[in-house]
Amino acid sequence: MQFRINGTVHEVEVEDDMPLLWVLRDVIGLKGTKYGCGIAACGACTVHLDGEAVRSCQTFASDAAGREVTTIEGLGSPEALHAVQTAWIEGQVAQCGYCQSGQIMQAAALLAVTPNPTDDEIDEAMGGNLCRCGTYPKIRAAVHAAATKMQEG
Amino acid sequence: MSRAGKIARRTFLIGSAAIAGGVAFGYYKYKSPVANPLLEDLPQGAAALTPYVLIDETGVTLITPRMDMGQGVWSVQAMLIAEELDIDLDQIRVAPGTPSPAYYNTALSHEAVPFDPTDTSFTAETARGVVDAAMKFMGMQLTGGSTTVPDGYDKLRHAGAVARETLKAAAAARTGIPVGDLKTGRGAVVLPDGTRLDYTTLAPDAAVIAPVTDVALRDPKDWRLIGHRIERIDIRAKSTGTQVYAIDLEPDGVVHAAVRLNPGRSGAPLRYDATAAEAMRGVEKVVPVTGGVAVLADNTWRAFQAADAIRIDWPAPAFPAEMEAHWAILSDGFTEANLSATPREAGNVAAALMQAGDAALSVEYRAPYLAHAPMEPMSATVLVEGGRTEVRAATQVPRFTQANVAKVLGLPDEAVHVHVQMAGGSYGQRLEDDAIRIAAEIADTVPGRPVKLTLKREEDFATDYPRQIAMARGLGTVANGQVTGFDLSIAMPSVMASQMGRQGFGALGADAQITAGAGDQPFAIPDYRVRGYQVDGLAPVSSWRSVGASTNGFFHDCLLDELIHAAGADPLAERIRLTADPEARKVLEVVGEMCGWGARLAPGQGRGLAFCRSFGVPVAEVVEVRATPQGIRIEKVWIAAGVGRVIDPANFENLVAGGAVFGLAHAMNCQITYAGGAAEQTNFDSYEGMRLPQGPEVEVRAVEGMGRVRGIGEPPVPPAAAALANAIFAATGQRIRELPLGNTVDFA
Ligand code: FES
Numbered sequence: 001m002q003f004r005i006n007g008t009v010h011e012v013e014v015e016d017d018m019p020l021l022w023v024l025r026d027v028i029g030l031k032g033t034k035y036g037c038g039i040a041a042c043g044a045c046t047v048h049l050d051g052e053a054v055r056s057c058q059t060f061a062s063d064a065a066g067r068e069v070t071t072i073e074g075l076g077s078p079e080a081l082h083a084v085q086t087a088w089i090e091g092q093v094a095q096c097g098y099c100q101s102g103q104i105m106q107a108a109a110l111l112a113v114t115p116n117p118t119d120d121e122i123d124e125a126m127g128g129n130l131c132r133c134g135t136y137p138k139i140r141a142a143v144h145a146a147a148t149k150m151q152e153g
Numbered sequence: 154m155s156r157a158g159k160i161a162r163r164t165f166l167i168g169s170a171a172i173a174g175g176v177a178f179g180y181y182k183y184k185s186p187v188a189n190p191l192l193e194d195l196p197q198g199a200a201a202l203t204p205y206v207l208i209d210e211t212g213v214t215l216i217t218p219r220m221d222m223g224q225g226v227w228s229v230q231a232m233l234i235a236e237e238l239d240i241d242l243d244q245i246r247v248a249p250g251t252p253s254p255a256y257y258n259t260a261l262s263h264e265a266v267p268f269d270p271t272d273t274s275f276t277a278e279t280a281r282g283v284v285d286a287a288m289k290f291m292g293m294q295l296t297g298g299s300t301t302v303p304d305g306y307d308k309l310r311h312a313g314a315v316a317r318e319t320l321k322a323a324a325a326a327r328t329g330i331p332v333g334d335l336k337t338g339r340g341a342v343v344l345p346d347g348t349r350l351d352y353t354t355l356a357p358d359a360a361v362i363a364p365v366t367d368v369a370l371r372d373p374k375d376w377r378l379i380g381h382r383i384e385r386i387d388i389r390a391k392s393t394g395t396q397v398y399a400i401d402l403e404p405d406g407v408v409h410a411a412v413r414l415n416p417g418r419s420g421a422p423l424r425y426d427a428t429a430a431e432a433m434r435g436v437e438k439v440v441p442v443t444g445g446v447a448v449l450a451d452n453t454w455r456a457f458q459a460a461d462a463i464r465i466d467w468p469a470p471a472f473p474a475e476m477e478a479h480w481a482i483l484s485d486g487f488t489e490a491n492l493s494a495t496p497r498e499a500g501n502v503a504a505a506l507m508q509a510g511d512a513a514l515s516v517e518y519r520a521p522y523l524a525h526a527p528m529e530p531m532s533a534t535v536l537v538e539g540g541r542t543e544v545r546a547a548t549q550v551p552r553f554t555q556a557n558v559a560k561v562l563g564l565p566d567e568a569v570h571v572h573v574q575m576a577g578g579s580y581g582q583r584l585e586d587d588a589i590r591i592a593a594e595i596a597d598t599v600p601g602r603p604v605k606l607t608l609k610r611e612e613d614f615a616t617d618y619p620r621q622i623a624m625a626r627g628l629g630t631v632a633n634g635q636v637t638g639f640d641l642s643i644a645m646p647s648v649m650a651s652q653m654g655r656q657g658f659g660a661l662g663a664d665a666q667i668t669a670g671a672g673d674q675p676f677a678i679p680d681y682r683v684r685g686y687q688v689d690g691l692a693p694v695s696s697w698r699s700v701g702a703s704t705n706g707f708f709h710d711c712l713l714d715e716l717i718h719a720a721g722a723d724p725l726a727e728r729i730r731l732t733a734d735p736e737a738r739k740v741l742e743v744v745g746e747m748c749g750w751g752a753r754l755a756p757g758q759g760r761g762l763a764f765c766r767s768f769g770v771p772v773a774e775v776v777e778v779r780a781t782p783q784g785i786r787i788e789k790v791w792i793a794a795g796v797g798r799v800i801d802p803a804n805f806e807n808l809v810a811g812g813a814v815f816g817l818a819h820a821m822n823c824q825i826t827y828a829g830g831a832a833e834q835t836n837f838d839s840y841e842g843m844r845l846p847q848g849p850e851v852e853v854r855a856v857e858g859m860g861r862v863r864g865i866g867e868p869p870v871p872p873a874a875a876a877l878a879n880a881i882f883a884a885t886g887q888r889i890r891e892l893p894l895g896n897t898v899d900f901a
């Protein structure tokens with residue numbers, strides 16, 4: 001099966017029903033996408049599929065093949081941060097940090113279509129991403145900060 | 154003996170502080186020599202100044218003995234060292250310490266004795282001295298009990314200062330310039346003419362001179378790092394997906410493992426059928442392990458799938474199979490025989506209640522078992538090779554883990570090397586190391602090949618040792634608009650006996666956690682009694698963020714709130730009036746100021762106040778809710794906490810706000826209930842917690858300078874559930890005495 005991940009083509013042989021999450025983590029070796037629940041209940045595994053935020057634990061390999069997959073590693077890097085990541089760092093959002101790849105991918109997908117989201121729109125988009133450490137107030141503030149950053153260019 | 158006991162303890166404290174990172178040098182020199190672990194494999198040209206600082210030609214590494222589970226302690230520990238060492242956080246590497254008796258933990262042991270941590274009476278001081286000695290023997294290097302900051306505050310700064318002064322002495326010896334004319338800054342000794350001698354180049358010289366241990370710590374007004382907002386050292390990695398957690402390790406040739414373990418903790422399966430599993434793609438083999446079965450496969454998902462395909466019959470559980478039985482045992486547990494302690498007894502509450510007769514308030518509270526469920530499931534990577542075993546895991550008890558793995562493999566402790574990893578949360582779960590022991594058993598079946606065991610989320614829930622279940626009965630009297638009598642009896646299993654029992658230790662007398670957060674509150678009520686009952690025969694339990702106080706803070710403050718209401722008094726004013734401690738009073742006053750207590754609220758709105766002092770930290774929280782047609786909405790939270798001193802303000806805010814949200818989330822809708830001998834909640838769909846849309850605005854303030862330096866990881870948790878229950882009462886008139894509150898009301 002052929003995957004386009006963060007702009008690179010990978011040819012791997014996996015079961016049709018292997019979740020994209022495990023293709024990324026165990027087959028391709030991209031560990032930034034996290035396993036939290038495996039049942040679409042936490043959002044830790046969120047990636048972009050053709051620009052849209054999806055739960056990679058619920059996306060079959062065969063459904064992702066041939067489409068554009070973006071993971072946290074493809075969104076930005078420590079040297080070249082995405083605006084959402086900059087906002088997350090400046091806001092010191094992360095505690096344990098384990099949920100934050102998913103939170104950031106979810107927020108980036110929201111801001112791509114809704115550059116200046118209201119609190120209700122943030123609620124709507126981010127409601128499926130669990131954070132056990134309770135960083136929600138910081139996440140909300142960081143989404144607003146990222147929106148401002150992106151508009152200022 | 155009285156003075157001797159006190160002096161011995163002081164001497165010890167000063168000794169261990171004065172040598173700080175030099176705990177191995179000072180204390181152990183005069184007791185029994187313990188090897189400095191960093192001196193073993195030390196490469197040529199490197200100088201190990203103290204166990205907390207390692208400098209060689211490649212740079213400066215700060216060894217942080219405490220594990221980071223998300224509470225930012227790597228940063229905090231590094232700040233404490235770097236402040237005195239005169240180096241910046243962008244110039245250092247941080248490495249977790251390896252298990253070593255040199256890293257014993259002083260502050261935690263104070264929680265293991267039945268005294269209020271702030272009680273400085275003679276008996277308390279002496280008892281702590283005894284337990285300190287026990288802790289030294291056990292060589293405890295553990296992360297828990299909010300001890301990292303108090304324990305490291307002096308030691309780590311001293312470590313930095315000793316390193317700095319020794320490097321200056323080395324520079325003085327090399328250049329002939331008197332030490333008094335040398336300065337330090339950004340990782341170098343600076344000569345009077347401005348020449349910079351990097352610490353890295355001075356390291357070989359510093360290695361061969363005696364360390365300068367007689368050092369003075371800097372005046373707080375000169376601090377560059379402590380108390381200032383700094384970028385946390387792991388924040389970039391955690392915002393870019395580049396932070397490596399235990400679950401992300403993948404050594405070459407790794408074999409992935411999954412397990413099915415007995416949810417009823419009653420030992421090996423009666424029988425199992427792994428035929429289907431063994432035939433699945435990528436499966437290497439299926440092996441029995443203690444209390445269950447493991448699958449080895451070529452990736453995590455295939456291992457999970459195969460483990461699920463094993464059919465297993467378990468023996469009857471080792472605890473009551475159904476929930477009603479647990480509650481019945483607790484309810485019957487308030488007996489003379491179970492009475493473990495009466496930490497508070499003032500006046501004559503029995504007489505007061507008798508006199509009040511039917512007018513006395515009489516209520517019962519319940520708090521359920523709770524799972525830890527950090528976002529990163531438990532995992533461990535183990536390589537058994539020849540006589541040497543490498544363990545990589547996020548454990549809070551590396552010393553225990555080392556010994557436990559050694560026992561599993563029949564090896565001496567020194568053959569087991571534990572490398573502590575960054576944890577994606579813990580909340581106490583990583584004080585247990587069953588998963589690591591099991592991983593070692595599995596690795597032992599494929600010597601020479603690393604095995605990574607990952608617990609599937611469902612398995613993580615099923616095998617978690619939950620927070621204690623607890624029940625409390627409260628009675629009380631009021632007169633003339635005041636609370637006059639308060640009698641609280643608490644029944645729960647002993648967390649310490651359960652947890653330490655799994656590590657092969659007996660408990661140290663009565664378990665102080667049974668009344669922690671209730672029997673140690675700074676209130677002066679005329680007739681005031683708190684009793685604790687230890688109830689056996691329940692499910693095994695473990696420390697969960699704030700331990701005993703997580704249930705007792707709810708019981709104590711809810712009862713107080715009910716009595717204040719019965720007296721017709723103001724919740725804030727009456728708590729302040731009853732408070733005997735200046736720091737606690739200040740914290741209450743500050744939270745009142747922050748929220749504008751007494752302000753007019755909109756219809757349907759209500760505010761609840763709660764207070765709990767745990768781990769020596771007084772915390773007051775006000776929760777504001779609104780009753781809506783969809784249910785209760787938590788709108789705003791104000792928190793004041795007395796912490797002595799804030800080391801890292803951003804981290805402080807995160808931990809306090811996060812701790813309160815954590816407490817509120819569980820109070821809303823989380824519980825572990827047993828049916829058929831297994832936990833009914835197996836994933837985040839049935840253990841929801843709080844989601845972002847439900848997240849309140851949170852305002853946090855530190856009350857500094859009124860007490861010793863204290864950790865803040867746990868103390869914000871205990872008041873949260875009580876403040877929420879009290880707020881719901883204020884908004885709706887409904888008193889809810891059972892957690893989670895969501896069993897009784899809906900949350901919007
Ligand atoms: S792991 Fe995919 S939603 Fe939790």
Ligand code: FES
Pocket residue numbers: 094095096097098099100130131132133134135223528577578
């Ligand atoms: S930061 Fe720990 S789960 Fe979100």
